[in-house]
Amino acid sequence: MKLFSANIEDFRTLYITNLQKALDMEQTIIKALPDLIDNAADANLSVALQHHLEETRGHAAKVESLLQQHTGEASTETCKAIHALATEASDTIKDVTDPSFRDIALIGAAQQVEHHEIAVYGTLKNWASLLGLTQDAAVLESIEAQEFKADSLLTQLSARINAEAPANTPAYR
Ligand SMILES: [Fe+2]
Numbered sequence: 001m002k003l004f005s006a007n008i009e010d011f012r013t014l015y016i017t018n019l020q021k022a023l024d025m026e027q028t029i030i031k032a033l034p035d036l037i038d039n040a041a042d043a044n045l046s047v048a049l050q051h052h053l054e055e056t057r058g059h060a061a062k063v064e065s066l067l068q069q070h071t072g073e074a075s076t077e078t079c080k081a082i083h084a085l086a087t088e089a090s091d092t093i094k095d096v097t098d099p100s101f102r103d104i105a106l107i108g109a110a111q112q113v114e115h116h117e118i119a120v121y122g123t124l125k126n127w128a129s130l131l132g133l134t135q136d137a138a139v140l141e142s143i144e145a146q147e148f149k150a151d152s153l154l155t156q157l158s159a160r161i162n163a164e165a166p167a168n169t170p171a172y173r
């Protein structure tokens with residue numbers, strides 16, 4: 001993992017560098033999600049996060065494959081944003097101790113990650129198109145679609161979990 005970026009002097013290098021950051025992002029999420037899964041009280045939330053962990057492994061593999069094609073290796077560049085979001089998520093797990101109330105916080109933390117991923121893949125997909133890399137654009141769009149779906153499932157789950165939580169939560173009584 002490179003901690004310091006080299007000068008980025010052309011659009012293709014900018015694209016590759018951001019693919020490397022996307023790989024670090026996915027690898028960081030793969031490490032962070034099990035803690036969220038273990039701490040989710042709601043069974044459906046736990047299953048949804050577990051399912052997305054499997055999808056996330058697929059995202060990492062797809063980005064690795066794009067990097068292999070372009071550079072002959074799957075090296076990473078630090079994505080500072082995802083490390084900050086992962087720290088926020090683990091702080092949430094430590095700070096919010098009531099299990100039912102904690103699910104609300106976990107969904108919030110997970111959706112912040114999904115929104116970041118959607119922004120990353122939306123940008124990368126557009127850049128790939130501008131660079132004439134149509135196959136890359138299709139791969140990146142397929143990942144973006146799964147991020148959108150994961151986010152929308154979390155929104156659906158939050159509608160029920162957030163509505164149920166206040167009655168069980170001392171802070172709301
Ligand atoms: Fe992902």
Ligand SMILES: [Fe+2]
Pocket residue numbers: 052056113114117147150
């Ligand atoms: Fe995701």
